[in-house]
Amino acid sequence: MALPELDNHDARIQYYELMLEGDITGMVEIPLPEGYFYAFYQDGDRDAWIEIEKSAKEFSSYEEGLDAWKRYYEAHESELYNRMVFVVNRLGEKVATATAFYDVRGIDQSGAGWLHWVAVKREEQGKGLSKPLISHVIQVMKQLGYSHGKVPTQTTTWLAVKVYLDLGFRPIEKNYIRCRDGWRIIKRLTNHPALSDLDAASDAEVLAWEKQPMTIDILTIFPEMFESVLNTSIIGRAREQGLITIEATDIRPFSGSKHKNTDDYPFGGGAGMLMMAQPIADCMKAVCEKRGVPCRDNTAANESPSPVKRIYLSPRGVPLTQKLAQELSKEEHLILLCGHYEGVDQRALDKYIDMEVSIGDYVLTGGELGAMVLSDCVARLIPGVLGSEESPQDESFSDAGLLEYPQYTRPREFEGMTVPEVLLNGDHAKIAAWRREQAIIATAQRRPDLLDSAKLNDKEKALADQYRTDNHDQ
Ligand code: ADE
Secondary structure, three states, X not given: OOOOOOOOOOOOEOOOEEEEEEEOOOOOOOOOOOOOEEEEOOOOOHHHHHHHHHHOOOOOOHHHHHHHHHHHOHHHHHHHOOOEEEEXXXXXXXXXXXXXXXXXXXXXXXXXXXXXXXXXXXXXXXXXXXXXXXXXXXXXXXXXXXXXXXXXXXXXHHHHHHHHHHHOOEEOHHHHHHOHHHHHHHHHHHOOHHHOOXXXXXXXXXXXXXXXOEEEEEEEOOHHHXXXXXXXXXXXXXXXXXXXXXXXXXXXXHOOOOOOOOEEXXXXXXXXXXXXXXXXXXXXXXXXXXXXXXXXXXXXXOOOOOOEEEEEEEEEEEEOOHHHHHHHOOOXXXXXXXXXXXXXXXXXXXXHOOEEEEOOOOOOOOOHHHHHHHHHHHHOOOOOOOOHHHOHHHOOOOOOOOOOOOOOOOOOEEOOEEOOHHHHOOOHHHHHHHHHHHXXXXXXXXXXXXXXXXXXXXXXXHHHHHHOOOOOOO
């Protein structure tokens, strides 16, 4: 697949949130082309701002723009008179804008100035306005007393990212590590020398593929157990954003018995009760019908293939690993069956289950906790579910097969303990080397069994041997 011609704000590019920063004290102003001048925000400029942002594809409608305005600027309007800049053309029309601001979420405590909502109207793009505008707003930032600047941006606005890199902004370290694939896309599109230590993304990796949101159906006799898990935090947000559909369906109403029983005694005797096949089979068929997918019968010959993977959570299953989670995250539709009592009638499993998964070598009272664990670790791997700050690439059990290195945040000193010096000097190469070394040491000490499949060079193997403790309880 070759790359088509891509413009700024191109939705065909895989989306990653990127963040750059830089010392702005030495950044110089670049003059505007003839016929344009700058104006600060004045009362009533809100609609001009929305118009520009909309024209530059930041928003798809006026309402969306208004909503962003309310979130970012409405409560800070008095500050806009000397922070929001417009480029005005010969006809007096406002055609581009950018704002010298701060982090409105209050999360960034570094005291850096933030470059906000840089946009050039569609018909004025390609006329050399963006670089002068950005360089001008940086001068505004300096006048406001900032010496350091940050820019939140995205892979989809790659032309703007190139401008920031040209002006001297660099990826912020955490984002560079966590969002490596996003920066590899920028490398492929700009080949910027500031990204020389990265390998460029392939053309296929640059382009976003059309993906249906994943569906996870959970069949359980305790659907209420899932309420808080599915509505909270990252999974709740992903559901709201339509990135994933997760729904728990109660098996009990499908029971054909008078009292809606779902269990019975095992033939041949033995302790406890078993879940009956009939309510499970009927619940499975109903969920498939609701989703418009065939409910395959595994015991029938020549059954047509189905896009659904049906999983029974059980201590007898294959162990859930990060690798399995990665594979499952590529499925279109999972149906998870939660067992209870002493198990499930084997015939329900033989007919309607494609795979059994265990979340560990211990026995739970039911499959619900297993289904939650599986849904959580699969959902977070679906593109877009985690924001760039939470990206899953650099963690324990990722491709490198190593445990994660130790991490530190503010303050620099806590109860007499300091942060390792190497993390404070901003040398990305040294930091990356230290982290790799720490990941190898942690893996050798805690999970030496993982080292066999980790990709280590000879020097790293020697380091691992030095720290290996092969007395780990399996
Ligand atoms: N149900 C009971 N124990 C389980 C386990 N260890 N993993 C998955 N499902 C279970």
